[in-house]
Amino acid sequence: MATEVAKRAKAMRLAHNLSQKSLADRSGVSQASLKRFERTGEIAFIALLKISAVLGCMDDFSALFTPREAVSIDAITQKRRIRGRG
Template identity: 40%
Template sequence: MKQFVWETAEKIDQKLAKRIRNIRKRRSISQEKLAAMCNVSYGSIKRFETTGKISLLSLTKIAMALDCADEIRNMFTEVPYKDIQEVINETR
């Protein structure tokens, strides 16, 4: 059965940015300090937290600086099969 996606990619990006911002604030790290910790520009950090727009490399650097790299590393490790055809295709 096909699942419906109720959120846009932009909305998911914004939620991810909000989660990252919450982790940063919970750890009492300023945007400037985070930028220095992960070697990503302050402007990129600020833009990400505002709009959700950032490169994957910068997101990975931020996750590493916040000690959340496992979440990035494990992002697609347990993707369920869509149907039996995917199982068959994988075994070929």
């Protein structure tokens, strides 16, 4: 997942016609960190947020860790009936 996010971020950077240096300057993230991120997917979360802000992707974080509907243990362990054919 990390490398996929890095690929998307690089594609977004290129779509905005930004060099690594210009994105690094605008975001306040070092160019070395940006290069490592695009190559390996490894980056500090705060740096990822800074890059996302420059690329206009901050809204993408809004769904991260949102509460989901609670499911009971009974509902998980309950066997579901499978209908057979013919």
